[in-house]
Amino acid sequence: xxxxxxxxxxxxxxxxxxxxxxxxxxxxxxxxxxxxxxxxxxxxxxxxxxxxxxxxxxxxxxxxxxxxxxxxxxxxxxxxxxxxxxxxxxxxxxxxxxxxxxxxxxxxxxxxxxxxxxxxx
Amino acid sequence: xxxxxxxxxxxxxxxxxxxxxxxxxxxxxxxxxxxxxxxxxxxxxxxxxxxxxxxxxxxxxxxxxxxxxxxxxxxxxxxxxxxxxxxxxxxxxxxxxxxxxxxxxxxxxxxxxxxxxxxxxxxxxxxxxxxxxxxxxxxxxxxxxxxxxxxxxxxxxxxxxxxxxxxxxxxxxxxxxxxxxxxxxxxxxxxxxxxxxxxxxxxxxxxxxxxxxxxxxxxxxxxxxxxxxxxxxxxxxxxxxxxxxxxxxxxxxxxxxxxxxxxxxxxxxxxxxxxxxxxxxxxxxxxxxxxxxxxxxxxxxxxxxxxxxxxxxxxxxxxxxxxxxxxxxxxxxxxxxxxxxxxxxxxxxxxxxxxxxxxxxxxxxxxxxxxxxxxxxxxxxxxxxxxxxxxxxxxxxxxxxxxxxxxxxxxxxxxxxxxxxxxxxxxxxxxxxxxxxxxxxxxxxxxx
Numbered sequence: 001x002x003x004x005x006x007x008x009x010x011x012x013x014x015x016x017x018x019x020x021x022x023x024x025x026x027x028x029x030x031x032x033x034x035x036x037x038x039x040x041x042x043x044x045x046x047x048x049x050x051x052x053x054x055x056x057x058x059x060x061x062x063x064x065x066x067x068x069x070x071x072x073x074x075x076x077x078x079x080x081x082x083x084x085x086x087x088x089x090x091x092x093x094x095x096x097x098x099x100x101x102x103x104x105x106x107x108x109x110x111x112x113x114x115x116x117x118x119x120x121x
Numbered sequence: 122x123x124x125x126x127x128x129x130x131x132x133x134x135x136x137x138x139x140x141x142x143x144x145x146x147x148x149x150x151x152x153x154x155x156x157x158x159x160x161x162x163x164x165x166x167x168x169x170x171x172x173x174x175x176x177x178x179x180x181x182x183x184x185x186x187x188x189x190x191x192x193x194x195x196x197x198x199x200x201x202x203x204x205x206x207x208x209x210x211x212x213x214x215x216x217x218x219x220x221x222x223x224x225x226x227x228x229x230x231x232x233x234x235x236x237x238x239x240x241x242x243x244x245x246x247x248x249x250x251x252x253x254x255x256x257x258x259x260x261x262x263x264x265x266x267x268x269x270x271x272x273x274x275x276x277x278x279x280x281x282x283x284x285x286x287x288x289x290x291x292x293x294x295x296x297x298x299x300x301x302x303x304x305x306x307x308x309x310x311x312x313x314x315x316x317x318x319x320x321x322x323x324x325x326x327x328x329x330x331x332x333x334x335x336x337x338x339x340x341x342x343x344x345x346x347x348x349x350x351x352x353x354x355x356x357x358x359x360x361x362x363x364x365x366x367x368x369x370x371x372x373x374x375x376x377x378x379x380x381x382x383x384x385x386x387x388x389x390x391x392x393x394x395x396x397x398x399x400x401x402x403x404x405x406x407x408x409x410x411x412x413x414x415x416x417x418x419x420x421x422x423x424x425x426x427x428x429x430x431x432x433x434x435x436x437x438x439x440x441x442x443x444x445x446x447x448x449x450x451x452x453x454x455x456x457x458x459x460x461x462x463x464x465x466x467x468x469x470x471x472x473x474x475x476x477x478x479x480x481x482x483x484x485x486x487x488x489x490x491x492x493x494x495x496x497x498x499x500x501x502x503x504x505x506x507x508x509x510x511x512x513x514x515x516x517x518x519x520x521x522x523x524x525x526x527x528x529x530x531x532x533x534x535x536x537x538x539x540x541x542x543x544x545x546x547x548x549x550x551x552x553x554x555x556x557x558x559x560x561x562x563x564x565x566x567x568x569x
Binding site: 034036039052054058059061 | 273407438
C-alpha cells in the first residue's frame with residue numbers, strides 16, 4: 001500500500017489498484033455521512049478529483065493519487081458510509097482503477113514514509 | 122461622515138504599482154464608444170420636496186395593474202394578496218431576521234422556512250423541497266444543472282411550451298457549465314414533440330404545465346420515456362395557484378419540480394423580487410441547490426430546526442459547491458407561506474377553481490368573436506389567441522383605450538414566428554366587466 005500527501009492510499013494489484021482515504025484522513029473528517037463516487041469508465045489523471053467524501057464537518061474531494069480508468073466503485077458505501085470511518089484502509093475502499101502506468105504508485109510514500117510525514121505535520 | 126475620494130497622491134501611487142502612466146492609459150482597452158465623455162446629463166441637486174414631486178410625476182406615468190381591465194399572465198400574475206400577509210411579513214421579528222446568518226439562533230425564521238418547504242413539497246407532490254430560489258426561471262436553470270449532475274449527462278431538452286425567458290435563463294446558466302440546452306419549437310401542444318427528442322445522452326427533459334400558451338398537460342408518458350432513457354423529467358409551473366386544481370408534478374413522474382411562487386402572497390411589483398419553488402425526489406437531495414431547513418431535537422429533546430446539508434453549499438465548499446445559490450428569497454417565501462397558511466388546502470382549491478371559472482368565462486366571451494381563434498384546448502387560467510393581425514399592435518391600440526389586453530407572444534420570443542398570438546390570463550381579480558371590455562376591444566381591433 002502506498003500513500004499520497006493528500007491522505008489517499010492506493011493498493012496496486014497487477015494492472016489494477018484500489019484507492020481510499022487513510023485512517024488519518026477519516027479521523028480528521030469525522031463521521032462520514034455521504035460519498036459521491038465517480039461513474040465507471042471515467043479516466044482520471046493523478047491529482048484529479050475522484051470522489052467526494054462528506055462528513056458532518058465538511059465535504060472534501062478525494063484526489064486520485066495515480067492515473068487510470070475507473071473499473072469499480074464500492075457499491076456498499078452509499079448505504080453505509082460509516083464503513084469509511086470503521087475500516088478506511090480496507091472495506092472502506094472507494095474506487096478501483098485500471099492503472100495507466102502500473103509503476104506510477106511506486107513513486108508514492110510507503111507506510112513508513114507516510115507515518116513520518118504525519119509525524120511532521 | 123464625509124466621503125473622501127482618493128487624492129491625486131493616492132492615484133499616483135496606485136498607478137505606479139500597476140505601471141500605468143495615467144488613469145486614461147489604464148482604461149485604454151475599453152472601447153471609446155462605451156466610455157463616458159464629459160459629465161452625466163443630470164440636473165443640479167434639489168431639495169427633498171422637489172425630488173419627491175419629480176419622482177411622483179414619473180410614477181404617475183405608470184399604469185397599475187388594478188387601474189382597469191388587465192389580462193397579462195405569462196409568468197407573472199395579478200392576484201389578490203390579503204392585507205394580513207403584508208401586515209405579518211412586516212413584523213420586525215420576520216423583516217429584520219429574514220436571512221439566517223446565525224441560523225440556529227433564528228429558530229422562528231427556520232421554522233417558517235421548514236413550513237414553506239413542507240408546503241412546497243405538498244403542492245408539488247415531491248418529498249423534498251428547498252428553502253426557495255430567486256424565482257421560477259433561475260429555479261428552472263438550477264434544475265437543468267442538477268439533472269446534469271445526477272445523470273452525469275450534458276444535454277437538456279427544453280419543451281417548446283417552456284416560457285421563452287425560462288429557456289434563456291437555463292441556457293445562460295447551463296452553457297457556461299458545459300451543459301447543452303436544446304429548445305424545441307414553440308407550439309400550443311409542444312409537449313407532443315418532447316418524447317421523440319429524448320435520447321440516451323439526455324440528462325433531462327424540461328416541460329411546463331400549464332405551458333406558456335396555457336395548455337395543461339398530463340405528463341406521465343413523457344416521464345416514462347425519459348426514465349426509460351435514463352433521463353430525468355423536470356416539470357415547470359409558472360402559475361402556482363394551478364397546484365390547487367391540477368395534478369401535482371410528482372404524481373406525473375417528475376423527478377424535479379420547479380415553480381414561480383409569486384402568484385401566492387406576492388404582488389406583481391414590476392417583475393420582482395419573486396420566489397422560486399424547488400422540489401425533488403429524495404434520492405437526489407444532495408444534488409439539490411440551495412438551502413435546506415431540517416427538523417431535529419435538541420439536547421433536551423425539544424423540537425428545533427437547523428440548516429442541514431450545508432456542506433454542499435458555497436460558504437463551505439467554495440467553487441465546488443453544488444450550486445452558486447447560497448441564499449433564498451426569504452421575505453417572498455415568507456409571504457408565500459403566510460398566504461398559503463391563510464388559504465389552507467380548501468382555500469387554495471377554491472381559489473384555483475375560481476381562477477379556472479373566470480378563465481372559462483373569458484374563453485366563452487372570446488370564442489364568440491368571429492376573427493379571434495382560441496388555441497388552447499385544455500387550460501387553467503391562461504389562453505393563447507390567434508388574431509388576424511400582429512398581437513403587439515392590437516395590445517398597443519387597446520392600451521390607449523385603457524385595456525391591458527395581455528402579452529403578445531412576440532414580446533417573449535420575437536423569432537418564433539408567432540406574432541399573431543396573444544396570451545391572455547384571467548384570475549379571481551378579473552370581473553365580468555373586464556371581460557366584456559376586452560371582448561369589445563378585440564372585436565373592434567380585429568374587424569375586417
